[in-house]
Amino acid sequence: MSSPSATLSAAPPQRAAGRRANPWLTLIAVAFGLFMVGLDGSVVSIANPEIGRDLHATTADLQWVTNAYLLALAAALILGGKLGDRFGRRTVYQAGVAGFTLASVAIGLSGAIVPVIAFRALQGLFGALLMPNTLGLLRAVFPPRKFGMAVGIWAMVSSVSTALGPIVGGLLVEHVSWESVFYINAPIGVAALVVSALVLPQSRNDAARGEKFDIPGVLLLAAGALLVVLGVVKGETWGWSSAATLGTVGAGIVVLLLFGRHEMRVAAPLLPMRLFRNRALTIGTVITGLNFFVLLGSIFFVMLYLQNVRGFSPVEAGVRTLPLSLASVVASPLGAALTERFSARLTMPLGMLLQAAASFLMLTWSAGSGYGALWPPFIALGLGVGMVMSASSDTIVGNAPVADAGVAGGLQATSLQVGGALGTSVLVSLISGRVGATLGSALTAAGVPQDTARRLEGAKDAVSMGVAPVSGAMPGPLKEAVVAGSGQAFVGGLHTAALTTGVLCAAGALTAVLGLRDRGNRTGSSTTGPHGNGEHTRDRDPGTDHGHGHDRSRSPRS
Structure with a gap:
């Protein structure tokens, strides 16, 4: 097992030649x-x-x-x-x-x-x-x-x-x-x-x-991740308080704790626990998960809103979200430049606050909102997500030793995937719960007879997916009333989901501000420092950066 101090004294890396x-x-x-x-x-x-x-x-x-x-x-x-x-x-x-x-x-x-x-x-x-x-x-x-x-x-x-x-x-x-x-x-x-x-x-x-x-580490990590993600993606179907969901997620957490204990004892760990001594890396991992919780969860319910409440085709709905794509094109390099100039302590909270603003702007949406109310949140969300992704990726992979760059990339991608799974599952569950609480009154207010409204309440899962449970045999006016009532119920659920993401983003911004250090304190070697405090130097000349440790960049001839 190579110690942190050993990597500090390693020779500079060999460089590839030519186009490589x-x-x-x-x-x-x-x-x-x-x-x-x-x-x-x-x-x-x-x-x-x-x-x-x-x-x-x-x-x-x-x-x-x-x-x-x-x-x-x-x-x-x-x-x-x-x-x-x-x-x-x-x-x-x-x-x-x-x-x-x-x-x-x-x-x-x-x-x-x-x-x-x-x-x-x-x-x-x-x-x-x-x-x-x-x-x-x-x-x-x-x-x-x-x-x-x-x-x-x-x-x-x-x-x-x-x-x-x-x-x-x-x-x-x-x-x-x-x-x-x-x-x-x-x-x-x-x-x-x-x-x-x-x-x-x-x-x-x-x-x-x-x-x-580390074969035992591979098996423990795979089993723990499988159980946690399975519990998350099935939570909305099984019920978040059900024994199946709680048991599956709980078992996954126990296995992951066993994995962490194993990694601290093994000579050549799959995931070196020393990486988490770096506070920026740890916070970046958490914020990456939150970033994709918001992005994928929001895209999921926004596409349902555009297609099934507003009636747009998949292509029409996709075109209407183009401001999000265009904003992310600008935001990612902008976020990288701001991070390089001022550090992630500015960029990461700024991105999270932009996402919070996007979520709170969605609280103004209704079943008939014009496009003028839709595109500003898309731009704010795209800017925020792009800036946070740049800053969090830099704090995770950029603060890890080059020798562990692949593991750090895997950690970042795992946080991203788990956050996205949680976002879609949790937010759909919140929408479904809100729909169940408001669907009956929304249908009655839309002119649906009370006995029909009570029957349609059993279709809350369909409404939570933005699909009005309309029977083809219904008279035209009644069908229109059901569509209107179901749309109102879904929008109420969308507001609950948007409020949740807004609060989480504000909390993420506060965490980044309090947890990250300014640029002067974040520089150190690209591996764990001699005092074991996990700080990393980022600004040495690449030719003399001993933080590369034993990593080698080779041409095909080497």
Whole structure:
């Protein structure tokens, strides 16, 4: 086991030659893989209804199309980063790209729901190899002073690909087929493989190659992550206070605590607990989860509102969220520049406050709001998410030793995925609960007879998804009244969800202000300092940065 002090005295890293020495080409190469995974994550929700109709899948089947991917991804992200640190980040990244691409094509060729679910799980596993090593590769090749801007562009690619998903998915499903949503990964994946083969340098932690691999840690982490994420994604279905939900999440937390205890005792840990001595890294991990709780949860209920309350098609709804995508394009590099100039103590709270403002602006929405009320929250949300993603990624990966860059990338991606899962599940549950409390009175106020309103209250789950439970046999005026009452009930639930995200964002901003230090106190070596306090130096010349430890960046000839 290498000690922190050992890494301080390590020799400077070897550098790749030629085009593989250009860090900006590395950024371009990893952007292809990152864009593919980000796009896939948000287009599938648009394709799910058509998958269900074509393959005669049940609602539970369609949930597993999403959950199988999410569970596999969450369970293996830190492992994927560790494999990159140990065996070569370029090698593991390319394996992830190739596997993700092949699994995507296999989904389109499946023809039945069971293989679709199985190949979605494979997508998640290969995505776990790909995602953390994008940041690991950047950390290994960019000098400290330029790493923040690289992360800003990385965050921009991630945000834009996620936000474009509904538009691309809507166009493909509407004009081609649901299979094309997965086939589109083939050309992107091939381009990613070609570019990465030409320009990516190899980098890894040579000191870890002779260490015994932490198999018990892999199993404990996978089991704990699986249980926690399963409890979260099924919480709305099982009930948040049910024995199944509490038992599953509780068991996952116990396993994760056992994992942490194991990691502190093993010589070569899968996830070195010393990383959490750095306060900025720890806060960045928490804020990353909160950031995607708000982003994915908000996108989920906003798309339901636009499509099922306002009546827009998937493409029309996606186009109306373009301000969010455009704002994130600006926000990520802007956030990186502000972080580099003033530190994350400014950028992270500012981004969280912008998200809080977006959430509170959504409290003004009604079932008939004009677009003038819709786009300002989209811009504020895009600006806030992009700025926070840049700052939090920099505080996590930028504050970790280069030797642990892949693991740090896996930690960041795990926090992101768990936060997104919590966001969609918790916010839909809040909307459903509010709908159940207000649906009857909303329907009565809309002119629905009381006996009909009572019968329709049993369909609160449908209304919480923004779908009015309208019977085709209803008279026209009654049908209009049901639609109006259901829309009002859903908007009430949306307000509850928006208020919740606004309060959480304000709390996140306060946490960042109080927990992060200013720039003068955040500089230190890129590994744990000699006093064991976990502070990291970020501003040394790359050629003499001994914080790289035993990490090596190699050309193919080395």
